[in-house]
Amino acid sequence: METFFGRYRNLVVLTAILFAQIIGLAVQVRRPTHMGETRLIRVWAIAAVTPLEKAAIHAQKWVQGLWTNYAYLRGVRRENRELRAELDRMKIEQTRLGEDARMAQRVQALLAFKEQYVDETVAAQVIGTSGSEQSRVLYIDKGTKDGIKADMAVITPTGIVGKIVQVFPDASQVLPINDQFSGVGATLKESRLQGILKGSQNGATTLQYIMADEKVAPGDEVITSGGDRIFPKGLPVGKVVSVEPGKDLFLNIRVVPAARLDRVEEVLVITKITEKMPDAKDLAPIRASDILADRLPTIPNKPGTDTAGNPKPDANPGTAGGAARPPIAGTTKPAGATATIGRPGGNAGGASASTTSKPAATVPNRKPAPAGNETAPPAAKPASETLPAAATPSQQPPASPAQPPPQP
Amino acid sequence: MSTRTMPFRGSLTSRDQIAVYEFSWPVVLLVPLAAVLIQIFVPVRVRYFPIIDLPFMVTIFFAVARRNPVSGCVTGCIIGLLQDLFAGPNHPLGMYGIPLSVVGYFASSLGVKIDVENPGSRFLITYLFFVLHQGIYYGVAHGLLRQAQVWSWSHVAISALANGIIALFVYAFLDRFKQR
Numbered sequence: 276m277e278t279f280f281g282r283y284r285n286l287v288v289l290t291a292i293l294f295a296q297i298i299g300l301a302v303q304v305r306r307p308t309h310m311g312e313t314r315l316i317r318v319w320a321i322a323a324v325t326p327l328e329k330a331a332i333h334a335q336k337w338v339q340g341l342w343t344n345y346a347y348l349r350g351v352r353r354e355n356r357e358l359r360a361e362l363d364r365m366k367i368e369q370t371r372l373g374e375d376a377r378m379a380q381r382v383q384a385l386l387a388f389k390e391q392y393v394d395e396t397v398a399a400q401v402i403g404t405s406g407s408e409q410s411r412v413l414y415i416d417k418g419t420k421d422g423i424k425a426d427m428a429v430i431t432p433t434g435i436v437g438k439i440v441q442v443f444p445d446a447s448q449v450l451p452i453n454d455q456f457s458g459v460g461a462t463l464k465e466s467r468l469q470g471i472l473k474g475s476q477n478g479a480t481t482l483q484y485i486m487a488d489e490k491v492a493p494g495d496e497v498i499t500s501g502g503d504r505i506f507p508k509g510l511p512v513g514k515v516v517s518v519e520p521g522k523d524l525f526l527n528i529r530v531v532p533a534a535r536l537d538r539v540e541e542v543l544v545i546t547k548i549t550e551k552m553p554d555a556k557d558l559a560p561i562r563a564s565d566i567l568a569d570r571l572p573t574i575p576n577k578p579g580t581d582t583a584g585n586p587k588p589d590a591n592p593g594t595a596g597g598a599a600r601p602p603i604a605g606t607t608k609p610a611g612a613t614a615t616i617g618r619p620g621g622n623a624g625g626a627s628a629s630t631t632s633k634p635a636a637t638v639p640n641r642k643p644a645p646a647g648n649e650t651a652p653p654a655a656k657p658a659s660e661t662l663p664a665a666a667t668p669s670q671q672p673p674a675s676p677a678q679p680p681p682q683p
Numbered sequence: 684m685s686t687r688t689m690p691f692r693g694s695l696t697s698r699d700q701i702a703v704y705e706f707s708w709p710v711v712l713l714v715p716l717a718a719v720l721i722q723i724f725v726p727v728r729v730r731y732f733p734i735i736d737l738p739f740m741v742t743i744f745f746a747v748a749r750r751n752p753v754s755g756c757v758t759g760c761i762i763g764l765l766q767d768l769f770a771g772p773n774h775p776l777g778m779y780g781i782p783l784s785v786v787g788y789f790a791s792s793l794g795v796k797i798d799v800e801n802p803g804s805r806f807l808i809t810y811l812f813f814v815l816h817q818g819i820y821y822g823v824a825h826g827l828l829r830q831a832q833v834w835s836w837s838h839v840a841i842s843a844l845a846n847g848i849i850a851l852f853v854y855a856f857l858d859r860f861k862q863r
Contacts, residue, residue, distance in 0.1 A: 285752035289788045292760050296777040296784065300827060303775040316776075320768040324720065331724060405770045406722035407779075408733045408842075409820070412771035414723075440772050448771060455831060456773045476833050537730045 318443055321414070325446040328402040329416050336400075393507055395547035396430075397421055401540050402446070411454040411478060413437070415542060418445045426505055428545040434511040434533025435459065435499060436542050447544075451536050452512070453478045460502035461512050461530075463491060469500050472512060472530060478537075480513065482528040489526065491518045497530050507548055704748040704861040714857065715741050715762045723769055734842050738762045739816055740850045742783050743809060744857050746790035747799045759787025775828070782819035786812050802851050809850040813843040 280287055399421075403414035417423050419442050429436040429449050437451035450457050453474040461472040461482055468489055470482045482497060495515040501508030513532040521527030706714075718737040726732045742762050746755030763783030767776045790812055798804055817839050825832040 285756075285788070285792075288753045289756050289784065292756055292784050293781060296760070296764075296780045297827070300775050300777040300781075300823070303777075317768055320765075324723070324769070327720065328724065332727075401727055403723040403769070404726040404733070405774070406719070406726060406733060407736075407766070407770055409778075409824070410770040410774050413727075414769075450771070454771075454773075476831070477835075477838075538728075540727070
């Protein structure tokens with residue numbers, strides 16, 4: 276007599292295999308693994324495959340490098356000339372931006388804001404993917420041996436890529452920002468609206484939790500907000516491509532990532548972030564009144580006359596004692612900075628964003644006063660009153676009596 | 684030389700067509716492994732490659748060639764679990780294992796009923812089983828694990844079409860390893 280198992284052997288085996296896997300699924304879901312812990316079988320599998328992946332990628336890079344570096348050099352001279360010209364332009368641009376940055380740092384330091392600095396990064400090569408549409412994880416060729424840890428940010432020069440989710444000795448798993456399980460704290464660069472950038476099953480990224488009555492336009496840049504404690508603040512995330520009204524009073528904002536996530540090959544893993552005050556060494560000995568005087572346009576030299584009507588060699592009332600300070604071309608007066616100098620809790624961004632030019636015509640006439648005998652009006656308080664941290668009395672130079680303050 | 688014939692009642696194929704193929708051990712081990720590795724490597728360089736599912740094709744090929752449901756089910760289970768290993772921490776082991784077990788079982792069951800050697804039937808089998816595979820995956824992810832999943836008929840249809848076409852070339856290549 277044929278037994279039940281013998282008769283339905285195939286179905287029994289299928290049922291047993293499915294049952295075992297469903298039980299396995301249930302166990303995994305009931306006891307989710309922490310980010311730091313990884314099932315041993317995954318570690319073994321990835322440890323076995325990683326050398327093959329590395330070898331394949333390196334072989335490909337070697338052949339590619341051999342061809343591009345030694346054989347295919349067409350147009351290199353022309354490209355070199357173009358790059359040199361670009362470099363010259365960039366140097367000029369860097370000089371200009373450096374000035375802006377120093378000014379911003381001084382203002383930021385005045386307002387006691389901390390900045391996050393990317394101190395250390397590790398360059399890594401993408402060596403694999405999950406290979407499926409349902410999961411978008413990437414594998415990089417750096418692991419615990421290289422100092423990689425879970426929850427470290429992964430970026431490219433063009434934008435953020437994702438974060439480390441699992442680390443193995445020689446490889447790590449990266450969860451890209453377009454994966455459906457990913458979430459990144461993000462800010463719209465112009466309007467400073469904050470939301471959460473989430474991925475989706477089809478790889479599209481959306482900025483969520485922006486109220487429907489806010490104004491967001493395609494083309495707006497999205498940067499990291501730093502609120503997730505993974506990505507430093509201010510890194511480029513992407514650009515808004517479409518804005519539609521969504522559910523539950525929120526906008527449905529589609530964002531295209533700045534980094535090309537579908538063909539990313541080399542990445543940087545941020546291994547160390549420090550929070551520190553911006554470097555403002557040259558700020559300490561400066562008084563608030565000096566800063567104000569720096570930013571005010573000076574009155575052009577006009578030869579004065581003595582009682583006899585002869586021109587005096589040094590009779591410019593507006594620059595008495597401060598004549599050595601040249602007028603700053605195009606200098607803007609940061610109204611917010613001057614208004615919030617005594618309030619460290621002010622908004623640094625607002626201070627720098629709300630700069631307003633003060634034309635020379637609006638500068639009130641200054642009374643010619645005897646040199647060395649000027650007195651500061653009440654409007655210009657000593658620095659010790661307005662700059663508690665940056666300019667302590669001990670650091671202040673003696674007040675220059677020849678410093679002409681602006682008078683209303 | 685290892686060919687067997689299996690007398691199945693109700694078969695739509697001739698006795699010659701239901702010959703059971705066997706494979707050498709290196710082929711049995713290396714071909715699925717190579718399929719999974721290619722599936723992991725190539726998307727780094729080729730953008731739309733994840734649409735193609737090589738482990739799925741290999742499962743169908745072995746299942747249909749061996750014409751043994753148990754063997755097909757076990758092969759699908761192993762290949763699926765292998766795929767699961769590389770799919771990330773939010774992808775529990777078994778999410779590919781379950782669909783490929785079912786696909787392997789039914790593909791080998793179907794292999795003894797119809798002619799699976801000509802390109803037309805191979806394309807159809809691949810197309811239909813791909814839809815089944817995606818449906819089971821969706822059921823497991825959405826129904827069992829409560830993951831947010833989106834079912835798109837158009838996407839599944841296009842993916843199945845692409846897999847059906849590519850599978851013809853893959854099967855033609857793998858035919859060389861058959862022992863008959």
